[in-house]
């Protein structure tokens with residue numbers, strides 16, 4: 238029986254290192270179960286849901302306005318698996334999910350979600366918004382919204398609710414300060430009037446949105462955060478009109494629409510003068526979730542490519558044995574593995590930050606946009622390569638490749654498009670000297686490894702920090718022009734450090750294995766010299782692609 242967890246050479250060893258022994262033991266049966274579902278039922282349902290997108294029913298037969306979205310049963314089954322069977326939106330917020338005595342760490346949530354998303358990308362959007370809406374309410378207004386938090390984190394089909402985030406308006410997606418939706422104070426509650434141009438999961442039970450608060454000023458400062466329920470307290474439908482659904486390239490299993498708030502009932506969330514800052518919290522965890530989703534798409538693309546290359550014989554030899562195909566596969570394999578390592582690293586630091594660790598908070602502040610920028614952008618290329626590797630079939634909708642490619646392009650666009658994210662990284666450099674934060678943290682971690690490559694990485698970190706200083710000394714326009722490339726280098730150097738750390742762990746495990754060391758060495762070699770021909774890694778491609786043992790001495794030879 239195919240199982241995406243069993244076929245992943247990096248996932249379990251990485252979890253061995255980053256999770257506590259208890260968490261590692263607890264996740265194991267879930268990995269096995271979800272890995273099998275992802276390779277089987279989720280994949281089948283996802284193909285069905287993709288081919289049968291949701292439809293908007295604006296009116297009931299009697300002409301009454303209802304604004305309901307009709308989903309295919311495959312969508313509903315995918316939701317059931319994610320929300321109810323695995324509690325993916327609930328587990329970070331309350332104890333008891335899968336018998337966990339406390340809140341489940343983000344690392345566990347993202348590792349499980351990574352398996353799920355390898356087959357179903359679309360559902361990860363409402364799932365993440367439900368998860369992050371619960372987080373925002375818990376952080377900023379837990380008492381007032383205790384019932385909503387309970388509903389968002391329920392795994393019971395009778396009581397569970399889903400969340401959404403309505404932020405983008407026609408004139409302002411990136412530029413949220415141009416939001417025109419207006420809030421009016423009605424004493425017991427507020428009403429909101431305006432149009433939201435992009436709203437995924439528009440039929441959500443609980444929507445968090447931004448609106449202009451009278452007298453609070455211009456730009457983002459003038460925005461308050463509000464909760465808009467699907468139903469008013471008296472049980473009637475709220476004045477939220479779904480004008481139409483978007484005809485999307487990807488993420489077709491779920492609905493995204495245009496919405497009019499027509500004097501919609503709303504209640505304030507947290508501090509009304511800090512609406513935008515509170516929304517940034519939601520945005521940041523969604524950005525990390527996006528990096529996770531792109532890492533999952535890359536892993537699926539690699540899996541498909543390796544399976545196809547093994548099977549397909551061209552000129553009498555399987556593609557997997559052909560030198561140029563091996564060279565094509567190698568960077569895809571490495572990027573998928575490095576991306577997973579980065580996502581789980583950011584998740585682990587987020588767990589620490591949530592527990593009050595200020596240093597971890599500083600790290601996760603910059604790791605999040607770095608991961609969103611690099612991983613989401615790279616997923617576009619890797620899924621594109623995977624399509625080509627399958628040849629003509631890769632372009633045909635009978636296969637998963639078109640879906641992977643269509644979905645991958647969304648990761649870079651929503652929740653802040655790549656340039657906007659690169660500018661966010663630049664903001665971190667300017668305001669918090671994040672390049673030094675990164676260089677200190679990862680330079681020290683690299684230096685502490687008893688591997689020669691660790692010293693070289695530590696030197697690279699010093700050089701990168703100095704380059705960051707030089708970048709910041711330049712004119713503002715040039716800083717922006719360089720922001721993307723510098724962000725990419727920072728991300729890749731974090732990834733190289735993480736791969737090497739994993740290598741050190743696996744080299745000293747009870748059953749030592751040099752596979753991760755080989756991966757780290759070749760990743761670093763290609764980072765330093767993109768033209769390098771990593772002969773040892775190419776010779777051991779099967780172990781890198783599918784797992785297996787590599788002698789440590791062999792992996793060391795590639796330094």
Ligand SMILES: Cc1cc2nc3c(=O)[nH]c(=O)nc-3n(C[C@H](O)[C@H](O)[C@H](O)COP(=O)(O)OP(=O)(O)OC[C@H]3O[C@@H](n4cnc5c(N)ncnc54)[C@H](O)[C@@H]3O)c2cc1C
Pocket residue numbers: 402403404405409410411412435436437438485488493647650651652653654655656657658660
């Ligand atoms: C399928 C889908 C679902 C969505 N769901 C939601 C949702 O549920 N809720 C929600 O609020 N939004 C949603 N969005 C909106 C999405 O987050 C925005 O479209 C996205 O953030 C980009 O904003 P924009 O469309 O206004 O593009 P613009 O802001 O017009 O940006 C256009 C391009 O310019 C670049 N750019 C912007 N500023 C700069 C700069 N200073 N320098 C250089 N380049 C720059 C951007 O990176 C981008 O590539 C969704 C979008 C899609 C496609």
